[in-house]
Each structure stands twice: as structure tokens, then as C-alpha cells.
Amino acid sequence: MNSKHTYGLIMAGGVGSRFWPLSTAEKPKQFLDVLGIGKSLLRLTFERLQKFIPAEHIYILTNTAYESLVLEQLPELTSQQILCEPERKNTAPCIAYAAAKINALDPNATLLISPADHLIINEARFEEIIRTAWHTAQDNQLVTLGIEPSRPDTGYGYIEFEKTEHTQKGSACPVLQFREKPDLATAEAFLSAGNFYWNAGIFVWKGSVILDALATYQNDIFDIFNHQPDVYGSSKESDFLKEAFAACPDISIDFAVMEKAQNVSMILADFDWSDLGTWGSLTTHLSKDQAQNAIIGKNVFAFDSTNCLVNVPQEKTVLLDGLEDYIVVDTADKLMVLKLSNEQKLKEYLKTMGL
DSSP, X not given: OOGGGEEEEEEOOOOOGGGXXXXXXXXXXXXXXXXXXXXXXXXXXXXXXXXXXXXXGEEEEEEGGGHHHHHHHOTTSOGGGEEEESSOOOHHHHHHHHHHHHHHHOTTOEEEEEETTXXXXXXXXXXXXXXHHHHHHTTTXXXXXXXXXXXXOSSSOEEEEOOOTTOOTTSEEEEEEEEOOOOHHXXXXXXXXXXXXXXXXXXXXXXXXXXXXXXXXXXXXXHHHHSOGGGTTSTTHHHHHHHHHHHSOOOOHIIIIITTOSOEEEEEEOSOEEOOOSSGGGGGGSOBOTTOOEEESTEEEEESXXXXXXXXXXXXXXXXXXXXXXXXXXXXXOEEEEEGGGGGGHHHHHHHTTO
């Protein structure tokens, strides 16, 4: 893998509302230490990529409101490496912007796109998978990483791939189609078929190849970010971006390109992965006491309480009694006590609360 022409793009612009009340619009989950280990998810992602990509080649795609947070948590970076979206328009516009900007700097660039809020335990295997993806991308492939499903989950999109007797984990396979989040019966059918993986939202491709794909399938977005290449790195870039994002549709890179392109390959990734999309998704990655409670906080006393996830300020003393299957999250000005089984209703509850 040629580090001279390899760039890491970390997407860190989401709001993370499913991690309320800890995650807020002012400080979303990617900037939080949700694991209780002293590092934010963004910091963990940066350190993971820095093992094989130089720090000066790592860029953060985020909202303008979070620029200072990024620089605070990643002091190794300069402000020129923080690519700020003036408004949220989903992943296709921000990826198109980053690809155009980096292509202007390095026409031979290969880009690794990674969300900021994923948890990857086996980082050595992750690097091996990325190297395979990088080599596959040199054949002008748009490469995505797929995760073998462990359950018929209806919360993920799926990727159907061409499976043969020679298919093995860690290898690249042609993609047949992307499938949207299914109902339970369809997810069970996907699991039984054996050639459907979860869409991890991690991509590797040459800058020139993704730009060609955008020109083919989303020419309006391509034109917006490529008709003035001299603007990148100049004093006019900020004003240019305001007009550019205002003119862009709100569309994901999956809808915009990946579901349409014919040159898509998937790596059958087998590192330990979680997208940490909900509080409940944390439970398998946190240590538990004898009653299966996962607790972040030094002074939490749980009596007759089982299978709870508790996240409270380290200095606060908390007594819990008789709770089973609950999420308890306390901040300086908010408290949430939510049944684990009702976690999918959190967004609905917040809307009712006017939040």
C-alpha cells in the first residue's frame, strides 16, 4: 500500500441522537468517550488509521459547528485538514467535495472513507482488510467493506455478493446488488442465503474513480464540486462551499453511486465490528458485573438489578434498586431511564419532547 498517495477521510458530521442524553447537537457521540476509556470515538478512529496512513494525509469531514471540537481532540491536524460542510446534505455531497479537493492536490490519490463512530477491536485484521481493499481499488473498483451478519438485523442495509466455492473471508467479491434495510422475514432469508453481508459504510477507491462515477450517475453533484478546482485551498473556498452545498441534493453515496455502478467489489471483512448505533449496541463491548450490568461510573451501587447499562458522571454516587433490562444515563442537566426493549422508540420520544 503506497502511503504517499493514500488518504484517510473520517466522516464526523452526524448528530448521534440515538445516544441522547449524552450525545447532543452541540457535542455528538463521535466526540464522546462512550466506552469510558478516556478517548472519544473520533480519537480512536484517527489512531486506527494513523497506524498505516500518515497524519498529514488524514482529513476529517464534519459540520462547520464542530471544527473546534475536532482540532481540540486531534491536535496533530491542521485546520486545512478539517473539511467543513456548511450544512448537512448526507454522505454523497461531502464525499464529492473531499474527492474533488484531494484530487486537485494529488490526482493519484486513493481514499479510505471511514465513519468516526465505529468500534473495531481487531485492528491488525482491519489493516489487513484495508490493504486488500486498497489493492482491489487499483483495478478501478469501488470497494466497500461488508460484515458477516450474526443475526437477522433489520437496522442495517445488506450487500448481496457473488459467492463461489473459492470465496473466503478477507477476499474481494463482485457485488450483485445493494439491498435496503429489510423486514424481519427478509433479513432471515438473507441470513439463510449466506451471500448477504451488512453494509459497513467503509469504502476504498481511487479519487479519480469515484469522481468518474459521480460524473456518470450524479453529474449535477460532480459539476458543483469540480467546475472551479482552483478554489480549493484559496480564500474563496468557504464562500464557494456555502453555495455548493446549498445547491446539492440530500443523498447518500449508496443511493447516489454504489447502487448504480457496475465496478463495485466487496471485501468480506471479518474483524470484530460494531457501528455503535445505539446504547444497546455498547453492551457487548463493555465489561459486566456478576449481574450482567455494564456500568460506566466509579460510584454506582446496583442492588437487585440485572442486565442494565449505566452511564453516569464519574464523581456521582448512584444507587439503583430492582431494575432489570434498563438503560440509565445521567448528565449534568439530563437523566434518561429507558427500557432496553424500548430503545428503538427513543427518537420518537425525543420528538414528542420537542428535542
